[in-house]
Amino acid sequence: MATDLIIVTGAAGGIGAAVAKQCAQRPGVTLLLTDREEAALDRAAREVQDCAAEGTRVCAEPCDLASEEAVTALVERAVRDHGALRYLIHAAGVFVDRPVTQTSAEEFSRMMDVNAHGTFYLLRAAARAMEREEAAHDRGIVVVASNAAGVPRVGMGAYAASKAAASALTRCLGLELAGVGVRCNVVCPGSTDTAMQRDFWGSDPEAGRRRSLEGDLGTHRLGIPLGRIARPEDVAHTVDFLASERARHVTLQELYVDGGATLHA
Structure with missing residues (x-):
């Protein structure tokens, strides 16, 4: 039986898939990968399993993060079927490149539904599960946001707003969960x-x-x-560090992985 459960969202491709492959190098863990696109997720899960360490098990379950019910059920099933949640890595997101004046209400809502509301649903469900467990080992949540969350970008008003919301939510939750030893951090990639x-x-x-x-x-x-x-692996290595005991005294942080593009402004 695997001792650690790690959930990775957005795992069908990009940064999420790279994170999943990095986490799969840990022996004896259960990786639950999720994404909205089932076929792409299944392919990614097979690739991750092929490179996984001995004793590591890879599971895949599609989920629409914009659905409160689906997200809550996903986390509850994961904990019920695979044991206590050790790390949640949230790398899913959607993007529309549009000036604010040309952004439709539907486009804005879609980005907020996935990038902000979806983050809220996911983090709330994970936090509730983690609060129920008394654990002596390290536990944590890592959310992949964007450097646009902290620096204005032309054409990214809605996207930046959604990622800024995700970042603020994550760090506020980290303050609330510090008493039970759950660390919460944000990774902000640039062009990847x-x-x-x-x-x-x-x-x-x-x-x-x-x-x-x-x-x-x-x-x-x-x-x-x-x-x-950046390559997806550049971001994945940073996420892997934060979702490990090597970062056991790191919480409430935004870590920019953008090659210096924002000068961390």
Whole structure:
């Protein structure tokens, strides 16, 4: 029987899939991977299981994070079937690139439903499960937000608002859970080579990549001082650290993984 349960959302691709593969290197854990797209999630779960350490079990269960009932049921089933929750890693999210004046109410609601409300549903369910368990070992929650949560971006008003909400919620929860030893931290990536990022770059990805690296005065963006686009693994290594006993005295933090793009402004 696996001793630790780790839940990873957004695991079908991008940063979430990279996080799942990183966590799978831990022997003897149960990884519950979730995403909205069932077929992509099943493929990702097979890939993660193929690279998993001995004794590590990988399970997959689709879930729409915008549904309070679905999220609550997911966490309750996970704890019932696999044991006490050790770490929750929330990497799921949606993105629309649109100026505020051109953003529809439906688009704004969709981003808030998944990125903010979904985070609330998930963190509340996980916190309730963790509060029920008395544990001497390290436990934690890591939420993947965005550097846009702390720095204004042209065309990202709704997205930035949703990620700022997720970050604030996570850190407030961390203060509430500190007494039971549950750490809560936020990772804020910048431009990362994922399908979502390539969609943002549009029909000319090389031009988009260049703007990200060199900056764009037209949208008031700085470049990336380190001179490279992050790989999902770059973010995953940071998440893996925070969701481990190596970070047992780290909580309530926002850690920017953006190559210096925001100068941590």
